[in-house]
Amino acid sequence: VGAATAARVHETIAALGFRRNDLARSLRHGRSSATLGLVIGDLANPFYSAIARAAEQVAGERGYLLITASCEEDPGRERELVSNLTSRRVDGLLLVPATGADHADLDAELAGTRVVFLDRPPAHRAASQRRYDVVLLDNVGGARRGTEHLVAQGHRRIGLIGDTPALFTAAERVAGYRAALAAAGLEVDERLLRLGPHDDAAAEAATHELLSLPDPPSALLTLNNRLSVGALRALAARRADGARGVALVGFDDFELADLLPLAVTVIRHDSAELGRRGAELLFARLAGDQRPPQRIVLPTELVERGSGEVAP
Amino acid sequence: VGAATAARVHETIAALGFRRNDLARSLRHGRSSATLGLVIGDLANPFYSAIARAAEQVAGERGYLLITASCEEDPGRERELVSNLTSRRVDGLLLVPATGADHADLDAELAGTRVVFLDRPPAHRAASQRRYDVVLLDNVGGARRGTEHLVAQGHRRIGLIGDTPALFTAAERVAGYRAALAAAGLEVDERLLRLGPHDDAAAEAATHELLSLPDPPSALLTLNNRLSVGALRALAARRADGARGVALVGFDDFELADLLPLAVTVIRHDSAELGRRGAELLFARLAGDQRPPQRIVLPTELVERGSGEVAP
DNA sequence: TTGTAAGCGTTATCAG
């Protein structure tokens, strides 16, 4: 292009305030306008916002933008969002599937769109035609490690507070808990399991229930950051009443865990890594990667801070 | 449409796996595909993720999706993102402007796109052609209230830890601090101001500096949640060394503030409300609202929890 | 260098 002409063009662009329409642009040459979609539970939960941030960052490095949408564990909303996103022809989709959703239903919806599942694999009631990439945490291993740690401190009655077992991660973590007790030759007292609480308020109530049992647990395992916060609230209230200490190990690290009166021992992992690896895998697929569906499992690590080392 | 024909159509849709292309759809009838853009500092910061979540929720109620992008306070990146989003013809843009950006430059970029500024007003070095809507917190009032509270406890030397004064909210909060001291007839000791720290590590270091002065402050005011966390780390370390208590009031509430060994007194506000009101205003504009540019200021509130009531 | 035409996937309009 000649320099003189170019200048004249730029001049006119400025004069008319012309802005290229990237929608039309991408429509023309087939590929979508450099967009990824992310469907998660709740963007306000630091676990999810870390995933979103990391995915957004990977996308940004490649000039892509990320549309993030919260489905609040509602399969109906999830379906709507997935449908909306695929209709917009996002180049790829990162999906933290909602509890109870059947993703065989989504096979049709997702046909033609690259998808990577994060944190939880797709749930298929019916046999699915398609196999998906998935990036997970080592839920079983982490929960097992945390439980073993409590057992090693001498605890025999370990209360468990977890989300509904319909949730993949909750079920896996419960399995880890059971495996650790079995390996130690301990019976599982089913009365010590409280599977259902989804937010901190419910976890707080469940904790009070457990500790009010005739034969209460001497230690607690909480299966995610929301539930740890709820349990901590309950423990703080009881401690104010002069109750004796209860050990606590929580799945998920969280900010200020180390500054609490009794610093919280946690099963730590890098939740941002879920988003990062997921996005990278998605880009690899977009670039033509033809490997069979991947199942990436990220490690967890026990961080001893005090609350997990309380004696029975 | 006849029922029989409709059935035949749906059948064919399923058979061919047809998915409507919403990009082409919106191209056809002029309006963009029901999308809002949000440019913020860092999605991983709970202050911002609360904004994003609320905006996303308001958008979702109206069938819109939200593209969220973090600019990390980099004016260049902000400009890129704004340009990218307007090129995609988002219907509206929510903007938390980056520190140091000159938004007169963006006037051209933003022409033809509805914009609402959040948390900070646009900065114009040159005179701007356009006036923008803006939703802010009562930064001056909040910081003033927090400082007054410390003064009322008898504190005369109050250290201040804030982000760079180039940042609108930081400058306003410093102004509130100065106003409170002036009203109380107290001199401002400039050596007690540490304006610059942007993350918790820097705030931690600044706190150690302040408390190591020959004549250290007996109280601290931290100007945002990141800085409060840093200061708390420093105070916890000093307390472990047997140092005597320092009062602390922090701008922004944060999770677990009430469960720390010394529960943290904060200047609370509803950061989600910034996103909610901003998005609602944007939709009002899209619906044809022609009122002059709005300036909405959200209230703050002092929450006394203990750390702000430590005596000098 | 400039101009013209076709087509991306829709939808609106207007015959048949």
Add this chain to the structure above:
DNA sequence: CTGATAACGCTTACAA
């Protein structure tokens, strides 16, 4: 109810 046609704003190709 079916079918043809034009247009949204852009890119690509080819001709003038």
